[in-house]
Amino acid sequence: MIKICHLYPDLLNLYGDRGNIIAFQQRCRWRNIPVEVHEVGIGDVLYFDHFDFLFLGGGSDREQNLIVADLMQRRNELKEAIEKGLVLLAICGGYQLLGKYYLTREGENIPGLGILDFYTRAGDRRLVGNVAVETNLGGETVILTGFENHSGQTYLGSIQPLGKVRSGNGNNGEDGWEGARYKNVFCSYLHGPLLPKNARLTDHLIFLVLKRRNRQELLKPLDNTFEDRACRVMLGRMGLV
Amino acid sequence: MKIGLFFAIMAGRLVAFASRVSGRKGSSLPGVIAGKIYYRCLRDLAGQVREGIILVTGTNGKTTTNNMIAGILEKARFKVVANFEGANMVSGVTTSFIKKAGLFGKIDCDYAVIEVDEASVPRVMKELKPEVIVITNFFRDQLDRYWEIEKIVGVIRDSLNKYGYATLVLNADDPLVAQFGQITRLPAVFYGIGRHEQTTDTNTRIREAKFCPFCGAALAYDFFHYGQLGNYRCTGCSFKRPEPGVEAMGTAVSDRITCRIVYANGPEVPLTMQTMGIYNLYNALAAFATGLHLGIDTGIILNGLNSYQPVTGRMEKFVHQGKQVFLILVKNPTGFNEGLSALFLNREKKDVFIAINDNDADGKDVSWLWDVDFEIVGNGHESFRRFICTGRRGEEMAVRLKYAGVPRDKIAVNPDLKQAVRKVLEGGNGQSYLFSTYTALWEVHGILKTMVAGGIKHD
Numbered sequence: 001m002i003k004i005c006h007l008y009p010d011l012l013n014l015y016g017d018r019g020n021i022i023a024f025q026q027r028c029r030w031r032n033i034p035v036e037v038h039e040v041g042i043g044d045v046l047y048f049d050h051f052d053f054l055f056l057g058g059g060s061d062r063e064q065n066l067i068v069a070d071l072m073q074r075r076n077e078l079k080e081a082i083e084k085g086l087v088l089l090a091i092c093g094g095y096q097l098l099g100k101y102y103l104t105r106e107g108e109n110i111p112g113l114g115i116l117d118f119y120t121r122a123g124d125r126r127l128v129g130n131v132a133v134e135t136n137l138g139g140e141t142v143i144l145t146g147f148e149n150h151s152g153q154t155y156l157g158s159i160q161p162l163g164k165v166r167s168g169n170g171n172n173g174e175d176g177w178e179g180a181r182y183k184n185v186f187c188s189y190l191h192g193p194l195l196p197k198n199a200r201l202t203d204h205l206i207f208l209v210l211k212r213r214n215r216q217e218l219l220k221p222l223d224n225t226f227e228d229r230a231c232r233v234m235l236g237r238m239g240l241v
Numbered sequence: 242m243k244i245g246l247f248f249a250i251m252a253g254r255l256v257a258f259a260s261r262v263s264g265r266k267g268s269s270l271p272g273v274i275a276g277k278i279y280y281r282c283l284r285d286l287a288g289q290v291r292e293g294i295i296l297v298t299g300t301n302g303k304t305t306t307n308n309m310i311a312g313i314l315e316k317a318r319f320k321v322v323a324n325f326e327g328a329n330m331v332s333g334v335t336t337s338f339i340k341k342a343g344l345f346g347k348i349d350c351d352y353a354v355i356e357v358d359e360a361s362v363p364r365v366m367k368e369l370k371p372e373v374i375v376i377t378n379f380f381r382d383q384l385d386r387y388w389e390i391e392k393i394v395g396v397i398r399d400s401l402n403k404y405g406y407a408t409l410v411l412n413a414d415d416p417l418v419a420q421f422g423q424i425t426r427l428p429a430v431f432y433g434i435g436r437h438e439q440t441t442d443t444n445t446r447i448r449e450a451k452f453c454p455f456c457g458a459a460l461a462y463d464f465f466h467y468g469q470l471g472n473y474r475c476t477g478c479s480f481k482r483p484e485p486g487v488e489a490m491g492t493a494v495s496d497r498i499t500c501r502i503v504y505a506n507g508p509e510v511p512l513t514m515q516t517m518g519i520y521n522l523y524n525a526l527a528a529f530a531t532g533l534h535l536g537i538d539t540g541i542i543l544n545g546l547n548s549y550q551p552v553t554g555r556m557e558k559f560v561h562q563g564k565q566v567f568l569i570l571v572k573n574p575t576g577f578n579e580g581l582s583a584l585f586l587n588r589e590k591k592d593v594f595i596a597i598n599d600n601d602a603d604g605k606d607v608s609w610l611w612d613v614d615f616e617i618v619g620n621g622h623e624s625f626r627r628f629i630c631t632g633r634r635g636e637e638m639a640v641r642l643k644y645a646g647v648p649r650d651k652i653a654v655n656p657d658l659k660q661a662v663r664k665v666l667e668g669g670n671g672q673s674y675l676f677s678t679y680t681a682l683w684e685v686h687g688i689l690k691t692m693v694a695g696g697i698k699h700d
Contacts, residue, residue: 011450011613015606015608015609015612016608016609016610016611016612017611018611018612019608019611019641019644022611022644022645023644026644034385044408060389060391128605130605147606147608149606151431168303169280169571191608192606192608192611193608193610196611196640196641196644197637204363223649226636226639226640226643226652226654227640228641228647229636229639229654230634230637230639232636233633233634233636233637
């Protein structure tokens, strides 16, 4: 049984985030891999070791402040789980939280969890629009498509980006990188439903989960016609096909 | 006579005429032009309204509520200016006045009933002074177009407090709206819906307003209608659903809605609406409460509500070779969920058409489709023959349906709107439901009109 942990679903639920959970779950089910989703809220008991896949979405500022306090108390366990290879997807606000700090426009320094080596600062303009990102998943070059909408601008330290921006802004609109990647952690500004359309990324996450359990053979190919068509439409509009 | 106003109106009218000739709807362009020529255009025109201005805002139900109020006032023999087309930003509001103005800037009008986009409330309130402000509800809209709800609430609150005049007509069942009775200094009347056979004790779809806007403690609910609408009270302070001055009791929903309306200072009255969706009842109650506040006889109010005809895309009904066809505008998850619930009101076999565009007016971000509970169609897919996805993001819609559990062979993508409409009308029996985002709506409506007999006339 693959166990998914959806962290703070009632607070971090901007922009159709739950599409990621739906996609991960369905692509397991379609392969007859048993899967279950646990929703974990503020103050709930949570053992990261019990889970195969953790999802951390985005929220509004107020909601994000509420969860930082809760997540701080779990910081060390989360860091340990990440070092041991926990598969994690963090989007937008959830992405920013894993970094060292967030510098507001007023110059205030809000500490993050400090698990990954990057920081974010409030930008002058909101980066909004369609994005295409070239990444490498298990040796294969894949272009992810999605939509970004963030005012925070993230700068990576000694950590890999998720990929190279082919169209759109990415982390900060300057250095050409999008997202971050560390062990089995994937962070991205491609908000909301990133996984449904980008079936290869979803399958890669499922593969990583199965690999940890030595059950890679369960990852059977699926028909991705609709998903690929949806991606191609956007790549076409961005002038990439 | 102000010369600036004269030129502004003339230019506006020319544009309106030109855009009508070229086949566009032209609902806000004349206002844009007129406002550029003479910046006080709207203020001068609105200042001539004799009895008062009624402003309607909120996320969902603005257009319907607005048209219902206008209908009631017309039944009461008042002369009314209204922005019927749903053009609800400053330029659209200006356009609706220009259309009623004489060339010399004179308007013969008792009431103006104006729906205003939430984000445009401050700008519109600068130009006109409403007597009554109706707030329908607050739901999450496409967030690239609008801001977070808290921000919207704050902006409207500040603008009302700066103004400090007018009576509020508020939805008691929505804590986000009801709080305006306390966060502004304005007098308020409330409307709401009492417990009925379809209310639920729990609601997993609730996404807004889980916490008290005053003290931050969790809100406890006796029952839910939909979204965060229901009977709530704060577990931390004294905030709770205000006692509605106008309340629907004994509501029954089938392919029509029946209820009794209970209100202060009068005997209860029965209401029947030939429309689906409990949200339409909220719109009617808002209009009823507004009518009462303006001193209109309840008989006339009911008369006005009974003669209400849905406007384009608000569950508008057509008949095509004996098959019932419904056109539904979708803009956000709550509205789409309400539309989907209509699919389960009877056992007819259904064909479904969904047009998703991502132009500016639709919202460029289609992520919101993942907040719509298509899972209910996936689970109940036996009652559907097929789903035709179209529009600029039809492919995305197909992905959504696939992950909602609709079998692949029931999903088709056809980017050609005309062919897609034709497909969904095929087959003589059952019903067709056409869901469309804003910028595809007029085109779909036009195609439908030419294809079917017996479409309901409006305008």
